[in-house]
Amino acid sequence: RFVEPIRTGTKRQTIRADRKRHARAGEQLQLYTGMRTKHCQLIGRSECLSVWPVTLILREVHSVVLDGFRGIYGDLDGFARADGFKDWAELAGFWSANHPGVEIFDGVLIRWGDLA
Template sequence: MVAFNFMARFAPSVEDGTKRQTIRAAGKRRPPRRGEQLQLYTGMRTRNCRLLRTAPCKAVYPIAMDLAARRVRVQTGDVMGELDAEEVNHLAQADGFATAADFFEYFAATHGQTFAGHLIEWEV
């Protein structure tokens, strides 16, 4: 099982099933695999830790962002394609942000000018 922690602002939408994806930076650990069970928490490593839901991983896509230029590229199959403005807005809303501008501001503040990681989707 793979565990993910969510900020309090995202917890209600993870719990009620309206948020069905997360974007995580590439790191030392491997990303989850399709079909692998995910444990979705809020407040991990605190006494307020709470399991929001468990769900099977639906898909994992490599994602790269140039946050200064507000460009997003997602790999599907063998192709790394750039998202258009409408697709970026949909991605941002699916990830729990009101607008693409909020999405880019959050990632720039958290990760700097560039980002490489994985878009992880789960079943509800």
């Protein structure tokens, strides 16, 4: 789903659940598909540009809170395109299908630069 957008540079971010340790700005990232399966493959390597707290709100009024600022992107479709989707509706549909019942999600937004 995301391999080609990552390779072409149209997807340069990912949203992940918070955990003890994520990449940090300046560190090298290895981007994979099929993790924890026999089909695991390296897509590419890149430098981590930033890691920000993010909240996705997928209720009646959809919004994104990035690093504490609601609507920092000012454009939900632009946010969704940076994450490899056509628009916000496609991102919201993907989210609903893969995370049923989760209308508010707190995690991190990891951004990277060009693939090496």
